[in-house]
């Protein structure tokens with residue numbers, strides 16, 4: 001793949017690929033997919049039992065998918081609390097959200113312990129409003145969390161929000177202090193390095209062409225196969241191609257841009273730390289600085305996949321006009337940076353589940369094939385938990401992680417084609433119209449508002465979705 005993210009270009013410089021899968025390999029567990037989920041799973045398997053023989057098969061290079069292209073927000077699940085509460089009840093939702101906050105810290109500890117310099121900065125996440133209509137988008141979540149005696153969010157006054165965000169476009173917001181940011185591809189490549197050190201056999205540029213559901217299982221690639229007792233499918237958006245899971249995911253692009261390095265300009269607006277910032281749109285803008293003084297901004301609601309197929313439009317540059325659109329959003333949010341050039345752009349697929357939280361399970365109840373995906377744009381932190389759950393499922397353990405996986409089964413609900421694609425386009429256009437009207441301080445027309453309300457919820461809680 002010629003064009004990669006800014007992050008991957010930095011992280012891959014001077015690195016060598018792992019070998020391709022050729023001939024026959026045998027393993028106790030074969031993990032398919034070398035993003036955070038697959039790598040954390042492989043590492044956890046080795047932690048639980050160093051004698052387990054683990055292979056990992058990746059279509060591209062480890063971190064070549066969203067794990068090496070994302071915004072680098074390492075978030076907890078506190079913002080998803082109402083959804084978790086709806087799915088598994090208040091007590092379990094608190095337990096899972098606490099575990100997700102611990103995961104943010106554990107990722108930082110992993111980096112220090114193993115010398116992975118992934119630019120981990122622990123400065124929190126600002127959930128902000130950039131229009132009057134967005135203000136209070138967090139209220140229901142903050143109150144639900146507080147009802148359980150947890151103070152996960154800090155209410156900030158408007159001046160403090162604008163100061164922390166480095167721009168007066170930010171009108172209100174709350175801070176979730178446990179969050180961090182990373183250079184995402186450095187994290188992915190660091191996980192790969194440690195996995196190799198632990199004895200995980202990694203094969204890159206070896207897409208699985210077929211999973212032969214024999215006993216033992218066979219993971220086929222073009223020039224070889226792995227025969228394994230257990231298989232873990234850590235395929236993110238690509239999981240939608242597994243027939244049993246075809247109604248679990250919408251695949252929709254998120255697009256990112258980054259400015260040239262301009263550390264002195266960031267210093268002028270007071271945006272120097274590693275804070276992660278999101279606005280409260282459904283077509284969310286999310287942004288942060290980089291260590292070399294760039295501003296990187298991503299925007300949800302890009303290209304939609306037909307049939308959840310991750311085609312070429314989900315790789316490389318965003319489609320024509322889209323990068324310019326996202327760059328305009330960056331300059332609207334930061335008018336003081338209007339003359340700082342935006343020099344990089346890239347795209348990647350989001351594995352959006354109907355509920356907005358990930359799901360885990362075993363394929364048709366088979367003990368030997370487990371899967372997990374559906375992080376819905378919040379996977380950098382939660383994939384750590386996914387790795388724990390999938391390792392426990394693969395080893396058939398009866399522990400807190402297999403229990404947690406049981407609380408988050410696939411829910412289906414994603415409509416079949418052509419409704420998914422055509423309906424998705426219609427709803428996305430209505431959401432864009434609604435949010436444009438709100439930016440201009442107007443109310444959207446009633447039809448637009450009604451169609452936009454059909455969208456699966458983003459950060460803003462919408463009950464039962």
Ligand SMILES: Cc1cc2nc3c(=O)[nH]c(=O)nc-3n(C[C@H](O)[C@H](O)[C@H](O)COP(=O)(O)OP(=O)(O)OC[C@H]3O[C@@H](n4cnc5c(N)ncnc54)[C@H](O)[C@@H]3O)c2cc1C
Pocket residue numbers: 032033034035036037038057058059060061062063064065066067068069070071072073074075206207208209234235236237238254255256286298347348349350373375376377378379380381383
């Ligand atoms: C632009 C963008 C911005 C994002 N920003 C954030 C953010 O700031 N914070 C956050 O928490 N989340 C963010 N996300 C989501 C986050 O990146 C994902 O949730 C996370 O990386 C998922 O990790 P994963 O290992 O499950 O999937 P992936 O990283 O996608 O790994 C799956 C791997 O499977 C491989 N694969 C596919 N098919 C095959 C096959 N047939 N055989 C073998 N391998 C195969 C792929 O090449 C890929 O490497 C963002 C995503 C995108 C696209």
